[in-house]
Amino acid sequence: xxxxxxxxxxxxxxxxxxxxxxxxxxxxxxxxxxxxxxxxxxxxxxxxxxxxxxxxxxxxxxxxxxxxxxxxxxxxxxxxxxxxxxxxxxxxxxxxxxxxxxxxxxxxxxxxxxxxxxxxxxxxxxxxxxxxxxxxxxxxxxxxxxxxxxxxxxxxxxxxxxxxxxxxxxxxxxxxxxxxxxxxxxxxxxxxxxxxxxxxxxxxxxxxxxxxxxxxxxxxxxxxxxxxxxxxxxxxxxxxxxxxxxxxxxxxxxxxxxxxxxxxxxxxxxxxxxxxxxxxxxxxxxxxxxxxxxxxxxxxxxxxxxxxxxxxxxxxxxxxxxxxxxxxxxxxxxxxxxxxxxxxxxxxxxxxxxxxxxxxxxxxxxxxxxxxxxxxxxxxxxxxxxxxxxxxxxxxxxxxxxxxxxxxxxxxxxxxxxxxxxx
Amino acid sequence: xxxxxxxxxxxxxxxxxxxxxxxxxxxxxxxxxxxxxxxxxxxxxxxxxxxxxxxxxxxxxxxxxxxxxxxxxxxxxxxxxxxxxxxxxxxxxxxxxxxxxxxxxxxxxxxxxxxxx
Numbered sequence: 001x002x003x004x005x006x007x008x009x010x011x012x013x014x015x016x017x018x019x020x021x022x023x024x025x026x027x028x029x030x031x032x033x034x035x036x037x038x039x040x041x042x043x044x045x046x047x048x049x050x051x052x053x054x055x056x057x058x059x060x061x062x063x064x065x066x067x068x069x070x071x072x073x074x075x076x077x078x079x080x081x082x083x084x085x086x087x088x089x090x091x092x093x094x095x096x097x098x099x100x101x102x103x104x105x106x107x108x109x110x111x112x113x114x115x116x117x118x119x120x121x122x123x124x125x126x127x128x129x130x131x132x133x134x135x136x137x138x139x140x141x142x143x144x145x146x147x148x149x150x151x152x153x154x155x156x157x158x159x160x161x162x163x164x165x166x167x168x169x170x171x172x173x174x175x176x177x178x179x180x181x182x183x184x185x186x187x188x189x190x191x192x193x194x195x196x197x198x199x200x201x202x203x204x205x206x207x208x209x210x211x212x213x214x215x216x217x218x219x220x221x222x223x224x225x226x227x228x229x230x231x232x233x234x235x236x237x238x239x240x241x242x243x244x245x246x247x248x249x250x251x252x253x254x255x256x257x258x259x260x261x262x263x264x265x266x267x268x269x270x271x272x273x274x275x276x277x278x279x280x281x282x283x284x285x286x287x288x289x290x291x292x293x294x295x296x297x298x299x300x301x302x303x304x305x306x307x308x309x310x311x312x313x314x315x316x317x318x319x320x321x322x323x324x325x326x327x328x329x330x331x332x333x334x335x336x337x338x339x340x341x342x343x344x345x346x347x348x349x350x351x352x353x354x355x356x357x358x359x360x361x362x363x364x365x366x367x368x369x370x371x372x373x374x375x376x377x378x379x380x381x382x383x384x385x386x387x388x389x390x391x392x393x394x395x396x397x398x399x400x401x402x403x404x405x406x407x408x409x410x411x412x413x414x415x416x417x418x419x420x421x422x423x
Numbered sequence: 424x425x426x427x428x429x430x431x432x433x434x435x436x437x438x439x440x441x442x443x444x445x446x447x448x449x450x451x452x453x454x455x456x457x458x459x460x461x462x463x464x465x466x467x468x469x470x471x472x473x474x475x476x477x478x479x480x481x482x483x484x485x486x487x488x489x490x491x492x493x494x495x496x497x498x499x500x501x502x503x504x505x506x507x508x509x510x511x512x513x514x515x516x517x518x519x520x521x522x523x524x525x526x527x528x529x530x531x532x533x534x535x536x537x538x539x540x
Contacts, residue, residue, distance in 0.1 A: 132431060132434045139438070329528075331442070332532075333527060335439050336435065336526065336528040339436075339524045339526070340525055341429070342429045342431065342432050342503065343503050346503050394503050394506075395503050395504070395505060417510055417521070419505075419530065420520070420521070420522050420526070421510065422537060423521070
């Protein structure tokens, strides 16, 4: 109970009881001295002393009575308050003992939490190691594939090179073939013209034959005239008649030979015409040209298709090769990403360190409760541990998180530097 | 030479380096690394963690710098620590560079190329 309140109550009750006593003394003083004391036979000084004693005792009892009436307590509410205080103190003591006991259990609780955290560290360590090993296995497969792709790339390049050479050869062959076709056409045209010339010349031989035939006929006529003149000359012309007869026979033989020559020329011309007609006919030349051109076109198409297949294969191999390089880069990044486990491990170790400090502080608080009556006990503030935890951080993110929790407007990045620094 | 107390870091970083064509010697702590150096293991570069049980990274590189053959070998720290004061301490102890975990493969390989140049 508040002392001032108690003083106010005591003063108020004392005034009230004092006033009542004054009224009693004022009204009963004369009766007390003149009637009451003589009746009981007490002298006045003794009677005043007894009266004073009784008045003071009555005043005390009256104060208690007033206290009971007004405050429901013999001691102006102090007794009740004190009982409540004692009850509260008992409860506080009980609570303090309970808290002290619980504080002693904090390390056990933290042991469980630390165990869980260490378990997390172990599990993530194993998982990260396993991930790294699997990545290593994947890399083995990727490397083998990459080796195969590289070999294929070299093979494809070689194949492409050879194909290009073949195509070049084919193109040269096609050029040769085209030239051959043109040459063939030119030759055939020339042959056609030559045969025509031969035919013309053979036909022109007929004119010569007719000329010889005419000369033979005239010779025969001259021989006949010579025979007539020889007969007219008589004996003198007998030798001449023999010559004329021989000339006539020769003329007849010449005519017969000319007829045979003429027949032979016609047969030769006919044979040439029948022999070369089919070959030198223009439609045959066009058909042969078309067949050769078709062959050349098909050869060209075949070469192009082959090149397309080779180029497509080269594209496929190139794409796989590029993907393989991307996979390698991704593999390296994934491996580098595994460092998160080390970062996490150190952060969890910081939490475990903080729990250790919490253990120490809980033990310190329990000790404080046990020594609650020891005025020499110095309580160490929790803030001291916070400062020590802060000084043990190894990452800017930890410092940022710390300042964020305390909401002190600071950042931990101020003390950090770039991620990569060369000295 | 790669020194880190985390088996996962040793495996992952050594894989990256091997993939990039480097031969890697591993040590699980500073003392093991120092023993290997003193045992004659040859190295062109040392990559080490900072916070390790026993001897920490800075004490370790001070010891390494005492060995005549490694007086001028490039040394990189690969650590979660980012504080400037620690970097300055490492620089004074003879470190060549500093990488904060987690570093990407490109950051790691580019930095290695730079310090080996």
